[in-house]
Amino acid sequence: MSFAIEGEAGAWEVVIGLEVHAQVISRAKLFSGAATDFGAEPNTQVSLVDAAMPGMLPVLNHECVVQAVRTGLALDAKINPVSVFERKNYFYPDLPAGYQISQYAQPVVGEGTITLDLDDGSTREVGIERLHLEQDAGKSLHDQDPGRSFIDLNRSGVALMEIVSKPDLRSPEEAGAYLRKLRAIVRYVGACDGNMEQGSLRCDVNVSVRMEGETELRTRTEIKNVNSIRFVMQAIEYEARRQVEAYETGEVVVQETRSFDSGRGETRSMRTKEFAHDYRYFPDPDLLPLVVSADEIERLRADLPELPDVKKRRFVDELGLGPYDAGVLVAEKETADYFEAVLAKGARDPKQVSNWVTGELFRMLNMRGVGIADSPVGPENLGRLIDLVADGTITGRIAKDVFDDMAESGADPAVIVKDKGLEQITDEGAIEAAVEAIVAANPDKAGEVRAGKTKLIGWFVGQVMQATGGKANPRAVNTILLQKLRD
Amino acid sequence: MSRGLTELTVSEAGDRLAESEVTAEALTEAHLAAAEAARALNIFVCETPDRALEQARASDARRASGEILGPLDGIPIAVKDLFCTEDVPTTAASHILDGFTAPYESTVSAKLKAAGAVMVGKTNLDEFAMGSSNATSYFGPVKNPWRGKTGKDLVPGGSSGGSAAAVAARTCLAAIGTDTGGSIRQPASLCGVVGMKPTYGRCSRWGIVAFASSLDQAGPITRTVRDAAIVLGVIAGHDPRDSTSARVEVPDFETALRAGDVRGLKVGIPKEYRVDGTPDEIEELWERGADWLRDAGASVEAISLPHTEYALPAYYIVAPAEASSNLARYDGVRFGLRVPGESLDEMYENTRGRGFGPEVRRRVLIGTYVLSAGYYDAYYVKAQRVRTLIARDFHKAFERVDVVLTPTTPSAAFPIGEKMDDPIAMYLNDVFTVPANLSGLPGISVPAGLDADGLPLGLHLIGRPFDEETVLRAAQALENAAKFSGVPDFVEARR
Numbered sequence: 001m002s003f004a005i006e007g008e009a010g011a012w013e014v015v016i017g018l019e020v021h022a023q024v025i026s027r028a029k030l031f032s033g034a035a036t037d038f039g040a041e042p043n044t045q046v047s048l049v050d051a052a053m054p055g056m057l058p059v060l061n062h063e064c065v066v067q068a069v070r071t072g073l074a075l076d077a078k079i080n081p082v083s084v085f086e087r088k089n090y091f092y093p094d095l096p097a098g099y100q101i102s103q104y105a106q107p108v109v110g111e112g113t114i115t116l117d118l119d120d121g122s123t124r125e126v127g128i129e130r131l132h133l134e135q136d137a138g139k140s141l142h143d144q145d146p147g148r149s150f151i152d153l154n155r156s157g158v159a160l161m162e163i164v165s166k167p168d169l170r171s172p173e174e175a176g177a178y179l180r181k182l183r184a185i186v187r188y189v190g191a192c193d194g195n196m197e198q199g200s201l202r203c204d205v206n207v208s209v210r211m212e213g214e215t216e217l218r219t220r221t222e223i224k225n226v227n228s229i230r231f232v233m234q235a236i237e238y239e240a241r242r243q244v245e246a247y248e249t250g251e252v253v254v255q256e257t258r259s260f261d262s263g264r265g266e267t268r269s270m271r272t273k274e275f276a277h278d279y280r281y282f283p284d285p286d287l288l289p290l291v292v293s294a295d296e297i298e299r300l301r302a303d304l305p306e307l308p309d310v311k312k313r314r315f316v317d318e319l320g321l322g323p324y325d326a327g328v329l330v331a332e333k334e335t336a337d338y339f340e341a342v343l344a345k346g347a348r349d350p351k352q353v354s355n356w357v358t359g360e361l362f363r364m365l366n367m368r369g370v371g372i373a374d375s376p377v378g379p380e381n382l383g384r385l386i387d388l389v390a391d392g393t394i395t396g397r398i399a400k401d402v403f404d405d406m407a408e409s410g411a412d413p414a415v416i417v418k419d420k421g422l423e424q425i426t427d428e429g430a431i432e433a434a435v436e437a438i439v440a441a442n443p444d445k446a447g448e449v450r451a452g453k454t455k456l457i458g459w460f461v462g463q464v465m466q467a468t469g470g471k472a473n474p475r476a477v478n479t480i481l482l483q484k485l486r487d
Numbered sequence: 488m489s490r491g492l493t494e495l496t497v498s499e500a501g502d503r504l505a506e507s508e509v510t511a512e513a514l515t516e517a518h519l520a521a522a523e524a525a526r527a528l529n530i531f532v533c534e535t536p537d538r539a540l541e542q543a544r545a546s547d548a549r550r551a552s553g554e555i556l557g558p559l560d561g562i563p564i565a566v567k568d569l570f571c572t573e574d575v576p577t578t579a580a581s582h583i584l585d586g587f588t589a590p591y592e593s594t595v596s597a598k599l600k601a602a603g604a605v606m607v608g609k610t611n612l613d614e615f616a617m618g619s620s621n622a623t624s625y626f627g628p629v630k631n632p633w634r635g636k637t638g639k640d641l642v643p644g645g646s647s648g649g650s651a652a653a654v655a656a657r658t659c660l661a662a663i664g665t666d667t668g669g670s671i672r673q674p675a676s677l678c679g680v681v682g683m684k685p686t687y688g689r690c691s692r693w694g695i696v697a698f699a700s701s702l703d704q705a706g707p708i709t710r711t712v713r714d715a716a717i718v719l720g721v722i723a724g725h726d727p728r729d730s731t732s733a734r735v736e737v738p739d740f741e742t743a744l745r746a747g748d749v750r751g752l753k754v755g756i757p758k759e760y761r762v763d764g765t766p767d768e769i770e771e772l773w774e775r776g777a778d779w780l781r782d783a784g785a786s787v788e789a790i791s792l793p794h795t796e797y798a799l800p801a802y803y804i805v806a807p808a809e810a811s812s813n814l815a816r817y818d819g820v821r822f823g824l825r826v827p828g829e830s831l832d833e834m835y836e837n838t839r840g841r842g843f844g845p846e847v848r849r850r851v852l853i854g855t856y857v858l859s860a861g862y863y864d865a866y867y868v869k870a871q872r873v874r875t876l877i878a879r880d881f882h883k884a885f886e887r888v889d890v891v892l893t894p895t896t897p898s899a900a901f902p903i904g905e906k907m908d909d910p911i912a913m914y915l916n917d918v919f920t921v922p923a924n925l926s927g928l929p930g931i932s933v934p935a936g937l938d939a940d941g942l943p944l945g946l947h948l949i950g951r952p953f954d955e956e957t958v959l960r961a962a963q964a965l966e967n968a969a970k971f972s973g974v975p976d977f978v979e980a981r982r
Contacts, residue, residue, distance in 0.1 A: 048591060052816040054584070055571045055593060055694040057729050087812050089858070091835055098815020151820070280858035282867060285701035285809055287730050 003171030004212065005244050011212045012247075014240040015220075016169035016205065017129075018232075020182060022161045022192040023136070023200035024067045030135050030159035031058030031101060038198050042141075042152035050157040052096035057286050060085075064159040067191040068108050068133050069292060069300050071161060074189045074307055075128050077112025079297050083132075085287045089280040094138035094151050102162075104281045107132035108290060114165075114185070115309055116177040117327045126178055127166035136160050161191065167206065167217065172233035179203065179229045180331065184308050187333045196228050203232055207239045209247070219253045223267050226260050235260040239267045311336055319343075319350035328358050334372045341379035348386055356386060360400060364407050377406045385413040397470045398422050425472045428480065431464070434472065435480045438463045449485045457481060492517035493657035497562055497714035498741075500660055504550065504561050511550070511561025515543035515605050518563040522607055522658040524981060528630045530652045532568045532578055534608035539563065542605040549603065558717045558741070560603030565653040565662040568609035569616055569646075570596045570705075571694040575606075579696045580624035581614045583817045583842030585824040593694025594729070595663060595705045595722045602721045607659050610649030614844045615814065616670055616698040619916035621648030622907060623846040631678060631900045632656040632975035635941035641900040644674030644916070650708045651678040655975050661709045661718050665695060667702045668802050669895075669920025672932035675708055676895035676945030679934045679973050681962070682708045683715045684920075686953045687927035688733035691726030697813040699806040700731070702924040712933060712963040716740035719955065735953050743956040749964040750784030752957070755888035759795035762897060762918060768938050769894045776892055776935060776946040779968030780961065790888060792880040795922060797873045802921040803914055804857050804870035810847075811854025817842060849910065878926035885951050890961045893919045895932040895945035919947055929955045931962045934971040943973055 004011040029036060032049035049056045072079050084106040087099040109131035116124045138156035142149050163182065169175050183201060186192040194201050208220035223239060226232045238260075243253050258267040306314075308330040315326035330336045335357070342353045361382065365375055385406065389399045394417055405416050417423060425431060438460060439446050449456045464477045492514050495503070503509045519536045546561035571577045571589035578584045592600065599606070613623040620642040621629040629648045631641040632655045643652040647664025651674035654662050664671040666684035675682025683706045690705040697703060707718035720740045726732045756777055761770070777787045819825035819838030826837035843851065857866035884891060897918055906913040923930035929952070932945035946965055950958035 051821060053571075053591070053822070054577065054579070054587070054589065054696045054816070055692075057693050059728060059730055089812050089815060091815065091818060093818070093820045093831065096816060096821060098818060099812050278860045280812070280855065280860075280863075282808060282812070282858055282863070285699070285731075286697075 003173065005209070005240055007244050007248050009211065009248060012209045012240070012244045013170060013212050014236065015167050015208045015210060015217060016175050016236055017167035017220075018165045018169065018175060018178060019204040019206070020163045020179070021202045021204075022071075022163060022186050022194070024064045024133075024159035024161055025190060025192060026061060026063045026067060026159055028061050028063070029157040030061055030064050030133060032157050034157065036158050038200075040154055042150070042154060044154065046153040046156065050096065050153055052098070058101060058284070060287060060290065061159065064133060065108065065290065065292065066300060067159075067189075068131060068161050069297060070189050070304060071163070071186055071191045072109030072112065072131050073297070073301050073304055074185050075109070075112035075114055075131065075163075077128055077131065078110035079292060080106060080108055080110055081292055081294065082106065083108040083290045083292075085133075085284045085290065086281045087284045090277050092137070092140075093149065094140045094153070094156065096138065096153065096156060100135050100137065101284055101287070102134035103132035108292065114178065114181055116174060116181055117331070118177055119173065121324050121327070124174070126168040126174070129164040129166050131161055131163045134160050134162055167208075172236040175205070175236055176229050176233045179232060181308070184331055184333065188305055188307055190305075199227065202227060205232055205235055205239075207236055207243070208253075209240050209243045219255050221253065221256055221258050221267075223258045223260050224270065231260055231262050234262070234265050235267055238265060242267065308336070315350075321350060321354050325354050325358055329354060332372070338372050338375070338379050342383045342386070345380075345383055346387060348383060349390070352386055352390070356382060360403050364403070368407070376408075376410050377403065381406055381413055388413055388417060392424060392426070392473075393417065394422055395424050395470060395472075395474060397465070398424070401470070422471060425468055426476065428476055431468070431472050431476050432480050434464055434467050435477065435484050438467060439484050446485060457485065460485070493521045495660065496711045497559070497660045497709060497717050498711070500562055501558050511543040511546040511605060512540065514561060515539050515563050515607065518607050518657075518659050521656065522653075525632070525656045525658050525977065528632060528652055528656060528977065529627050530610055530629055530649050530656060530658060531565070531608040532580060532611050532626050532649070533576060535575055535606055538575070539605050539607045542603075546603050546605065556601065556603035557721065559599065559721055562604050562661065563607045563659045564599060564604045565608055565610045565650055565659040566596050566599070566606055567612055567647050567650045567662070567664045569612055569665055569696045570663065571696065572596055572606075572609065575609060577609070577696065578625070579615050580612045580626055581843065581847065582625045583824045583838070584822075585842075587823045589694070591694060594691035594726045595695070597694075598722050598724070599663070604721070610647070610653050610662060612649055613646035614847050615696065615810070616646035616665055616667055616703075617810070617846050617850055618645040619669070619673055619913055620901075620903070620906065621645040621674070622903060623844055625844060628903050630903065632977035633679060633900060633942055634976045635937075637902065637940050637942070639902040641942070642677065642903050644677035644896070644900065646670040646674075647682070647708065648674045651675050651680055651682060654678070654680045654708050654710060655978075657978055661707060661714055663705055663718070663722065664708050665698075665703055665705050666920075666924065667698050667704075667806060668924050669917040671706045671708060672920045672930055672945070672947060673896050673916055675932045676934070676947075677900040677943065679943030679971065679975065680708055680710055681712055681715050681931065681933055681966075682706065683719060683931040683955075683958075684923060684929065685719060685723060685955055686733070686929045687924075688731055689723050689735075689929070689953065689955070691724070691729040691732045693726055693728040699809040700813060701809060702802075702806060704924075712931070712959055712966045713741060713744055715931065715962075716744045716959050733953070738956055740955060740959055744959050744963055747956070747960045748784065749780060749961055752780070752785040752890065752961060753888040754780050754785050754787045754961070755790035755884050755891045756787060757790050757792040757795065757884070757891055757893060759792050760893045760919060765894070765897050766938070769897065769944060772936050772944050772946065773892070773894050776965055780892065780964055783964040783968065785961070785964070787892075788888065790884045790891070792877070792884060792891075792922070794873060794876045794880050798877055798922045798925055799914060799918050801870040801873035801877070802917070802925060803853070804866050805874065805925070807850040807854035808857050808867050809854070811851045811858065814843075814847070814851055846910075874925045877922055881922070881926050881928060881949070889950070889957055891949040892961075893947045893949070895919060895947040899938045899940065899942035899944055923949045928952060929958050931958050933962045933965045933969070934973070935965060935969040936971065937973055943971070
């Protein structure tokens with residue numbers, strides 16, 4: 001999947017690296033016991049440590065370390081047995097201590113890999129540079145009062161994992177695929193809920209361009225805090241074109257921080273390097289180096305759930321699904337869970353189940369605008385519906401109607417079929433009578449078929465099905481029709 | 488009678504309380520009166536007489552019903568105003584903490600409270616504990632209760648100058664201080680009292696206004712070594728709220744002291760501690776100290792701590808670096824002083840510019856500089872390497888000897904106002920004490936004699952990590968031999 005910007009001087013390639021901040025799922029903050037629930041009243045989840053009161057000291061919450069290590073393992077990354085928390089110093093009212101505790105020279109997780117599933121069904125490996133733990137800052141509220149700013153420290157000290165990719169991405173699509181895959185992985189692992197709207201997953205985008213064939217990287221800009229995958233892709237597209245245009249008109253691209261205006265679809269300069277902070281990182285003397293033992297790493301590795309890539313391979317190898325369908329099913333943990341829940345009972349055909357999930361179910365969910373976790377048709381009932389088709393109780397066509405009914409009523413498919421009398425008609429006498437009636441009513445068309453216009457057979461099938469309310473066994477209808485039209 | 492009560496040691500007072508010869512209330516009243524009488528010395532930032540009497544009466548009531556909380560129950564103490572105390576303002580002797588009262592109690596002061604100790608007040612200090620003279624306090628300098636023959640107002644040392652002066656002036660039986668580069672031991676030496684810095688990690692730092700986190704350590708200031716052991720036993724111990732506090736058992740220091748002597752103990756005399764310009768009488772006292780220990784059955788040998796000369800420069804990089812970051816939280820946003828400005832940056836500048844005194848500003852600037860891009864490796868990283876080398880020097884020395892003997896300070900107390908325009912001369916006060924902080928080792932200063940001006944001088948012992956017992960034992964041997972009986976001029980005059 002190549003992406004190039006045709007400039008006047010030739011084709012330009014875009015080079016992208018992503019820094020993702022993922023809020024760690026944990027009961028308490030990274031260095032304090034305060035709660036982390038989203039949407040609480042301002043300043044109700046703030047401990048003395050989070051407010052940086054004099055003499056207060058951070059104490060590491062090991063639960064957050066566990067989540068970071070599990071995520072690192074899921075990214076096939078090196079877990080560093082010793083890592084160090086450092087202070088990143090800068091002044092801002094929503095940063096109470098005047099420094100953020102982060103990891104700098106020695107992160108808890110080193111290099112890893114992530115496999116992208118691209119739209120054309122191909123895959124591509126992208127390098128992970130590092131994953132480290134750090135504190136979130138509080139929130140400044142500038143729109144509450146004309147003359148003052150308010151501070152909400154609920155988020156202050158909440159644990160984040162910063163996951164940094166290598167500059168391996170080459171198109172907006174790849175960036176989108178990377179984010180989707182990363183989000184899937186943290187969700188599989190249960191380390192982050194991946195919710196971009198609520199800010200539990202945020203993305204900084206590093207973009208540079210270069211002429212095709214160049215090996216050195218050119219100056220990059222960093223687009224801060226882009227909060228949806230679509231916006232990330234838009235921001236890259238815009239920023240890459242802006243840089244190409246700058247180079248081609250003889251301007252320079254400066255290393256700077258930019259913001260993305262989603263309304264206008266533009267990136268805008270925030271501050272240039274001359275105003276850049278000197279963060280004065282140094283190891284936090286209040287904390288000991290973080291040591292993760294080999295035993296603990298192995299224990300966490302053994303506890304990891306099956307991850308999307310492995311699951312996909314299993315779906316292909318053991319269930320006989322095509323790579324595309326398998327990829328769709330594993331892309332979100334909830335989908336894979338749903339699919340496997342349907343498969344778990346009875347001897348259902350994986351292909352049939354896959355077709356139902358990626359076909360009717362997705363169509364219905366899309367139409368209703370709900371996620372699979374809130375589906376009005378649960379895996380139990382979908383499984384029963386599939387069984388009703390498989391054992392011949394209803395036809396495939398009727399099944400779709402029953403499914404729509406289930407989506408409305410949430411009822412058991414067997415009950416719907418029974419109440420509405422939708423059982424398949426297999427009584428050949430009844431079908432024959434219906435066929436004869438249709439043939440008799442349409443002598444002209446019957447004649448055309450007999451004269452060789454076999455295409456019209458399909459029309460007759462449709463008429464018979466309509467007459468039987470879709471309940472006639474299609475195979476029987478076919479056989480009997482052919483017989484009658486030959487006569 | 489009341490004068491007699493303020494002359495007691497902690498252990499003597501404990502005995503009298505136990506024998507019902509005195510009540511905690513009477514003991515407290517005597518010390519409150521002494522504190523009031525000593526106001527000219529500017530020892531206390533805040534006296535807490537009502538609270539003290541209430542605590543004393545509660546102690547008496549406990550004793551009457553037979554439940555005693557320990558050796559400090561009913562004992563009047565003073566607390567350096569760097570420890571956050573619930574309901575009593577905490578200032579760190581800085582304008583920037585104006586109006587600040589913590590809604591929490593530091594672990595160390597909470598342990599004292601829980602042990603029944605009676606807090607008579609919070610003592611003055613150098614602003615944010617940055618200083619060796621107590622002259623940088625926003626509340627003005629503390630005067631040393633000693634004047635000797637100088638006839639001048641002298642510094643008590645610092646930064647725990649108020650705590651040392653409080654014990655010397657008999658306004659309390661014991662005090663607690665903090666020691667980052669000598670801030671307990673140096674003022675103890677200059678005020679003629681005992682001051683101990685325990686091993687880094689022995690006492691919790693939770694609730695102590697931070698100066699330099701990797702160096703700060705709380706410890707006792709008392710009039711005897713035994714009292715230091717008693718107080719240390721109360722304030723020491725692991726605290727899950729301080730990640731750097733050590734998970735080690737707290738021995739019974741007082742019992743260890745009573746049980747042991749120094750026979751067979753090996754004492755090292757580091758040759759690098761012979762600093763140019765040290766007065767002869769301090770050199771002589773040092774030699775006398777070695778003789779005393781030898782006479783008590785210890786063996787004395789010369790040792791080398793080759794990286795000693797780099798300790799002070801390394802300290803004055805590491806400590807300001809950490810301080811520059813630790814003090815960033817005083818920004819006028821959430822508590823303490825706020826001086827408004829036209830913009831956020833101006834508010835920061837006004838608040839911090841006016842809230843911090845010149846020495847604090849100097850150290851914040853030095854610290855910011857040494858952590859800056861381009862200078863970090865040359866200063867901070869190198870200083871940390873020096874620190875490792877200094878710790879290694881001690882480690883090697885302790886393969887041969889059990890404790891190291893040095894002078895505590897290169898001079899006796901000096902007049903208030905001196906050295907103020909020469910920070911380097913001021914920083915040299917800590918030359919003998921700083922290495923123990925850089926390497927996290929326990930150290931103690933014991934009053935050992937008077938100089939020609941009649942001013943007290945201390946001897947200093949440094950021990951192995953978490954071997955306070957040996958340090959205390961050697962200190963008691965010095966104390967026994969020195970028979971220091973000097974009484975500060977201020978106390979003498981009151982009699």
